[in-house]
Amino acid sequence: MKLNRCNKIAVLACGLALAAAATSASAASQGVGAAGGEAPNSITTDNRASYELSVGTEMMTGDTTYQIGFPLVSPTGVVYEGHFPISELIWPLDVWLGRIDGRATINDQWRINATLKKDLSTPDDNMEDSDWLTASNPSRLDVFSESEISSFDAIIVDTDVEWAFFRRGNMSVYAGLGYLYQNLDYEGELLQQFSPSGIPGAEYHGDGRVGITYEMIYSIPYLKFGGDLQAGPNLTMEGSIAYSPIVNAEDTDHHLLREYGGKISSGDMEGDAFMLEISGKYLFTPSIFMEAGFQLTKIEVDGTQAQEYGWGFPIGTVDEEAESTQSSGFISVGYSF
Numbered sequence: 001m002k003l004n005r006c007n008k009i010a011v012l013a014c015g016l017a018l019a020a021a022a023t024s025a026s027a028a029s030q031g032v033g034a035a036g037g038e039a040p041n042s043i044t045t046d047n048r049a050s051y052e053l054s055v056g057t058e059m060m061t062g063d064t065t066y067q068i069g070f071p072l073v074s075p076t077g078v079v080y081e082g083h084f085p086i087s088e089l090i091w092p093l094d095v096w097l098g099r100i101d102g103r104a105t106i107n108d109q110w111r112i113n114a115t116l117k118k119d120l121s122t123p124d125d126n127m128e129d130s131d132w133l134t135a136s137n138p139s140r141l142d143v144f145s146e147s148e149i150s151s152f153d154a155i156i157v158d159t160d161v162e163w164a165f166f167r168r169g170n171m172s173v174y175a176g177l178g179y180l181y182q183n184l185d186y187e188g189e190l191l192q193q194f195s196p197s198g199i200p201g202a203e204y205h206g207d208g209r210v211g212i213t214y215e216m217i218y219s220i221p222y223l224k225f226g227g228d229l230q231a232g233p234n235l236t237m238e239g240s241i242a243y244s245p246i247v248n249a250e251d252t253d254h255h256l257l258r259e260y261g262g263k264i265s266s267g268d269m270e271g272d273a274f275m276l277e278i279s280g281k282y283l284f285t286p287s288i289f290m291e292a293g294f295q296l297t298k299i300e301v302d303g304t305q306a307q308e309y310g311w312g313f314p315i316g317t318v319d320e321e322a323e324s325t326q327s328s329g330f331i332s333v334g335y336s337f
Contacts (some may be wrong), residue, residue, distance in 0.1 A: 056332020083138035092125035147188030263312025271301030
């Protein structure tokens with residue numbers, strides 16, 4: 001895993017080098033002409049800074065899903081082989097978010113963006129927990145349960161620096177570096193558990209108590225490429241793609257009602273992420289605008305999960321994989337100054 005991550009860091013560095021090369025080529029083709037004059041369409045720098053601030057709402061759909069399975073390493077170091085997965089939990093992400101966006105445009109080549117999002121609602125869908133326990137038939141679903149999301153907290157922070165390395169007419173192309181942070185925190189109340197395969201003793205009904213809590217934290221530095229298009233006197237279109245080869249994810253699952261003080265499972269994972277955004281901004285006046293857009297985020301990570309009982313008794317470690325698919329549409333109003 002460490003070697004793979006080093007390769008991904010090299011890819012990120014290569015992307016930055018390519019952006020720098022593109023900048024040099026653009027400067028060479030649009031810079032000083034043979035007679036020493038400035039060629040048409042050359043990039044000129046405007047040192048006047050401007051700022052934007054907007055507020056709005058966003059509807060997100062998707063989920064965060066994690067799976068665990070063999071090999072299991074006991075506290076004494078004994079390794080037990082088996083199938084993967086043995087358990088899967090799907091946490092829904094159909095929520096409304098409030099968002100605040102800020103942008104500082106330093107000049108026509110540099111700008112800084114920042115977005116803060118906070119939950120406004122709780123997912124309507126239930127958490128689904130599935131277990132495959134039979135070694136001789138690992139595809140057979142043995143235990144299934146659903147829990148109602150009784151509490152949900154989300155904090156999402158996204159910030160980046162963009163550098164416009166090419167400009168021609170009404171279009172500009174930029175590269176950037178950014179950082180995305182997501183903290184998703186759930187509480188769930190068991191509704192019903194049963195065994196589709198008929199395992200005895202697996203039938204339970206919830207009693208209104210919180211039976212499980214789950215927290216997932218994503219830390220995502222990324223490389224970004226995008227473009228702006230002045231589609232009309234008052235309309236600007238923006239689009240970008242971003243990729244991160246060095247995602248870090250940490251999650252904690254606490255089954256509160258298990259024996260010995262409950263079962264606590266803590267994961268440490270690494271992986272990658274892909275992000276897409278398309279938006280449009282319409283100016284009502286030189287200062288007041290409305291913006292609407294679409295975002296898509298795909299995160300995939302894997303690593304290990306350490307398990308212990310709430311009283312501090314270690315159980316061992318298992319392999320863990322997690323992925324999150326998030327799509328959302330947003331609308332906001334803002335002011336330029």
